[in-house]
Amino acid sequence: MYIILKGDDYIDMKKNNILVTAVLMAVTAAAVCLPAAAQEQEPESVIYENQGFRLSVPEEYANLMQIEVPEDDEKGILFAFSEKASIEAAKASGQEADGAGWLFSIGVVDEDTMHEMLCSDMLNDRVIATDGEENHYICYHPSDVRFVREQYDHIDEDLAQWSMLNEWASTVPEAFVEENEGLEKEMYSNSDVSIFLARSAYMDGANYTISTTEYGPMQPNGVDAVPFVEQLIKGTSVDYVDDEEAPDGEYVVLNFPDEDERYDFFLMPEKENYIRRTWNEEENEQMYKITFDDDSKKASAIMNDWYHALVDAAGDN
Numbered sequence: 612m613y614i615i616l617k618g619d620d621y622i623d624m625k626k627n628n629i630l631v632t633a634v635l636m637a638v639t640a641a642a643v644c645l646p647a648a649a650q651e652q653e654p655e656s657v658i659y660e661n662q663g664f665r666l667s668v669p670e671e672y673a674n675l676m677q678i679e680v681p682e683d684d685e686k687g688i689l690f691a692f693s694e695k696a697s698i699e700a701a702k703a704s705g706q707e708a709d710g711a712g713w714l715f716s717i718g719v720v721d722e723d724t725m726h727e728m729l730c731s732d733m734l735n736d737r738v739i740a741t742d743g744e745e746n747h748y749i750c751y752h753p754s755d756v757r758f759v760r761e762q763y764d765h766i767d768e769d770l771a772q773w774s775m776l777n778e779w780a781s782t783v784p785e786a787f788v789e790e791n792e793g794l795e796k797e798m799y800s801n802s803d804v805s806i807f808l809a810r811s812a813y814m815d816g817a818n819y820t821i822s823t824t825e826y827g828p829m830q831p832n833g834v835d836a837v838p839f840v841e842q843l844i845k846g847t848s849v850d851y852v853d854d855e856e857a858p859d860g861e862y863v864v865l866n867f868p869d870e871d872e873r874y875d876f877f878l879m880p881e882k883e884n885y886i887r888r889t890w891n892e893e894e895n896e897q898m899y900k901i902t903f904d905d906d907s908k909k910a911s912a913i914m915n916d917w918y919h920a921l922v923d924a925a926g927d928n
Contacts, residue, residue, distance in 0.1 A: 655670040656668060656670060656673075657678075659678060659680050660680070661680045661681075661682075661689045661690060664787075664791050666689075666690050666786075666787055666790065667786070667790060669779070672776060675695060675696070675772065675776060676693060676694060676695060676714070676776065677693045677694075677695050678691070686718060687718040687719045688717070688718040688751075689716075689717050690716065690717045691715075691716040691717075692713075692714045692716065692780065693712040693713045693757070694712035694757075694772075694773065694776055696712070696760070696769065697711045697712025697758055697759040697773075698759075700759045700760045700761040701759045703761045704761045706759065710753070710757060712757050712758070713753050713757045714752075714753075714776055714777060715751060715752050715753075715780050716750075717748065717783070717784075718749050718751060719747070719748050719749070720746075720747055720749060721745060721746060721747075722746075722747060724747075725738060726812075726813035727813070729801065729805070729806070729809040729844070730806060730809045730813055730814050732801070732806065733801045734754045735751075735753070735754055736749055736751045737749070737798070737799075738798060738799045739784040739796070739798070740784075740787070740795060740796055741794070741795055742793050742795075743793070747797065748787070748788075748794065748797075750783070758773050797845075798845070798846055798904075799844050799845055800847045800848050800849045800901075801844075802849035802850075802899065803888060803897075803899075804849050804886055804888060804899055807865070807867055807870070807874065808840045808843050808865075809844060810867075811836045811867075812836040812837045812839075812841070813837075818868060818869045819831065819865060819866060819867050819868075820864075820865075820866045820868070821863060821864065821865055821866075821914065821918045821921055822863070822864045822866065823861070823862075823863050823864070823915075823918060824861060826918075829922055829925060830925070832921050832925050833924055834917075834920045834921050834924045839914075839916065839920075843910060843913055846903065846904040846905070847901055847902060847903050847904070848902050849886075849899050849900070849901050849902075850899065850902070851897065851898070851899060852885070852898045852900045853898065854896065854897070856885065856898055856900075857887060858879040858885050860877065860878060861878045862875040862877045862887070863875070863876040863911060863914040863918055865914065870890075871891060872889075873889045873890070874886055874887070875889070876910050876911045878911045878915075883910060883911040883912065884902070884909060884911075885898065885900055886899045886901060886910065
């Protein structure tokens with residue numbers, strides 16, 4: 612059993628809760644007429660639609676949230692979810708209610724905008740899908756906790772509700788992709804390493820060199836960095852590791868002299884996915900490890916291929 616609310620329905624809902632109450636009562640009455648087996652097999656959900664996209668929300672959760680379905684949002688937001696109790700508490704205590712209780716939003720951006728986003732810290736935002744036509748779908752999360760209560764007499768129950776909604780929110784990106792035909796799951800890493808890699812591919816005039824002990828530092832020489840960078844940031848995750856795990860031996864160096872940032876990609880067998888970041892005139896350093904969806908890929912091999920592409924391009928000049 613489903614309730615379908617489109618953009619206009621949402622506007623009416625926001626102005627007057629009577630509409631929602633009437634719709635819910637109608638659906639409940641209709642459910643009584645269904646066989647018991649059908650009621651058990653088909654739990655009630657509310658389906659929100661916007662610009663041809665749909666998102667199903669269990670009725671239990673929908674009743675606890677303010678769900679916005681903006682029309683032609685300038686930032687491309689399709690759906691935004693906030694906890695009602697936090698919004699009400701913020702208003703009751705005289706706080707600014709805008710942003711209170713915000714859980715997450717889903718929006719769409721074009722490819723250029725996504726590339727620009729990948730070149731900076733996206734905090735808790737992440738790319739979740741593409742439609743294959745240069746549109747990319749983003750799940751936005753607040754960088755701070757938006758939980759608000761005027762009184763904390765029932766804090767255990769309130770926090771349990773907040774946790775329940777956040778746990779459900781973590782399942783939405785995958786469900787959104789599955790629910791909308793034509794979307795494919797997409798993931799980009801956005802660590803410090805990934806941000807600078809993205810800049811070398813998507814930022815005009817990015818100043819970087821790649822070097823090994825064999826030939827020394829090489830300039831971009833007009834080589835397109837995108838095929839190499841996307842292997843390193845698409846479908847990957849990058850995590851911190853202890854400095855004690857730093858491998859020995861040689862490495863490929865990706866250097867950004869204008870930014871005082873350097874990344875060493877190690878060549879040591881079994882350690883080819885380890886990366887060392889150094890900055891602040893090499894006074895600071897941090898170790899990372901990159902994990903690929905495809906276990907056969909090695910970061911050092913990709914960097915070597917990129918480096919030799921630069922060497923070949925230099926030889927042609």
